[in-house]
Amino acid sequence: MTALSASQSPTHWWQSRVVKRFLSHRLALLGLLMIGLLTLACVVGPYLLPYDSLFIDLRARFAAPFTGDHYLGTDPLGRDLAVRLLMAGRISLLVGFFAMVLSILVGMLVGVVGGYRGGWVNTVLMRTVDGFLSFPTIFLLLALAAALQPSPVMITVIIAVTSWMEVARIVEAEVRSLKEREFVLAGRMLGLSGAHIMFREILPNVMGPIIVAATLTVARAILLEAYISFLGFGIQPPLPSWGNMLNGAQQYLDSAPWLAIIPGVAITIAVSSFNFIGDGLRDAFDVRNDSF
């Protein structure tokens, strides 16, 4: 008798709504654009520039930017700064990205299982989170980096180890409230397994906060990598990273300030761009204020 009548909205209106809200966030768009450009430059740039990042040109040491053949000048060994900056960008962005992926995976797993299972499982997992959070992050980072062989992979793992807890907490809180919803009960009524309910019914509903946390985690990871590399425990020369470029630049701050300024600007752009994107996504996903 009642056939389904009109649906006033396109199939994915919540999606398009999210996209629309994100697009109306100017800073987030700027951030997205900057990250896009930065990534593109790091991927393609080194092939277009005429120098190798390890090529030493002792006659052109300390060349200032925009003088001679080197666009951004050279470092104390006469290596081209532009190509080193882009190669360092590859490392720093990759470390940031994969540290994020790792911490999201771990945080998500811990959060979903802890939130859904509740009881002693939740207690054990969440107290572990508390335990990790109670270590001073930087100290832990430095201790681990000093104890272990600092390769890019190891640095990535170390950063992930110190930054998954936040994600775990966010996800756990969301899952705990979602699991009381009737659609989760319906899943149990249908006889779906616990894993199915956790990862295929509940998880898609937590993706919003997770994506926001992910962008903010990338920013944090890039900063952490720069931090430990600057202190000399991170990515080891001759492999360039934005952090160890700063490390090498500190003794020439007076004579060749561009050595510090250029990687510094790159870090600032990358980190603030990711933060802008994160802010934009957070606003875009915040459907709770929206009539649903």
Place this chain on the structure above:
Amino acid sequence: MTAKIQTVDKPDVALSVRGLTVKLPKGMERAHAVENISFDLHRGQILCVIGESGSGKSVTANTIMGILPKAIDITGGSIQLEGREIVGMGPEALRSLRGRVVSMIFQDPLSALNPLMTVGAQIDEAMQAHGVGTSTSRRERGIELLTEVGLPDPELMYHQYPFRLSGGQRQRVMIAMALALEPTILIADEPTTALDVTTQAQILELIREIQRRKGMSVLFITHDFGVVAEIADEVVVMEKGHVVEQGSASAVLTEPTHPYTQRLIAAVPHLTGVDRVALQTENTDPILKVEGLVKTYHSGSRIFGTHRVVPAVRNVSLELAPGQTLGVVGESGSGKSSLGRLLVKLMDADGGKILFDGTDIAPLHEAKFRPLRQKVQMIFQDPFASLNPRMTIGRILTVGPVAHGMAVAKARDEARALLDHVGLDSRAFDRYPHEFSGGQRQRIGIARALMFKPKLLIADEAVSALDVSIQAQILQLLDRIQRETGVSMIFITHDLRVASQICDRIAVMQKGQVVEQGPPSQIFLDPQSAYTRELVAAIPGEQPASSGPVAVDF
């Protein structure tokens, strides 16, 4: 503050709305929340505005109170409160009218009260905001008001926080607050919808009594024709932002002229007191037999001495014959929903037996019970929360059978067929839940429960969140499905009128126990327990003793 002389108004009109049009923001399903509506509230009368969800009745009330959200604008018409035009009035002037001339009580007394302030402080605040009285006189007045709305021990109540009060008591506090400044007009927006039927009857009685005593004019918003019959002098019927009919309560209720009103009134479930013609099945062994079922909730911590024990289900025994429907009725906190969840094993029982088709499923572990899950399915209460918002209807329907090993293609075909069967277009398959109305979603919920061809369906307040006209359709659908498939049903509801429509037998629950069981004719016409009698008597708009000729048979 001299009122202008109004030529259009008769002096006995307390509130007059003329040609009121309120615009909705762009992108909503219609352009106007209400369009060109007019009605008068006469002094000392109760005017009921009735309509289904989305009819614009609450927007009307909020417009009169001047508390519309910013995105919604009044685009035309006039509202006169005691002869004063309030459309276009400044916020300060409006504020001084609110509380003193017109006051409002809301649907949900819990969220309308500030949880961090005592009852007394909130009443005091209402008076203080208008600069009335001294702190001592306000306190006296507060206690006086609490006495007036029939709260026990008003002195003590004055210092209580809202969370310590029951729903009915909170609504009484709200009424006391609304009365604090002796307004001449009271607007009540669904004030009894969130309450149990016996509490609802008390609150309606209270509003009626206060209105008579004080000679107030009351604008009463409701969706329930039972409530209208109980309380209204005049009725305004609204549909999609328009007034379709108005007149005296007796005229509208007995001789509705507009087809929409006729349809609404026809859809109102009435106590039938006539037993349903039971479905005949060859096998009459009970499909479900519950014996001495017990569930107790524990909360707090034993160590910290905050341990609380709440018995939810106490020694419940039931029997359900195949192809029949057993209604479980009771007020909130009676344990009826806990019982439902125990039967589907969404919770484990603490004691007792649940014999399903001869097997005791109560002690079974999840893994052992999983194959049987397909035979026992549930329809949930909230059509908005019970469907995963991130999944298409197709996924929602097929995920269960596929997890139990059905081929995907077969599951899809069956899902499409079922969608058609429950009255939905099979194109719904690829859509998301938010694209459907409450009634349509409930049909999807029913289709999901039917995917396994279950032997037992448990409907937990399955129609409580729906408008009456939709409610009637869903009840018809459930009835049709039962007659076609022979499925047995347990129908959990707080609404006795609904239960009387669809059930072969009814069990009345109170405080975790079944106090009475029997066919509808017994429950409604010849109730054996005092509690059942109280419940039946509290149903709004019904006089069960004299209703229907069947009463003579008993």
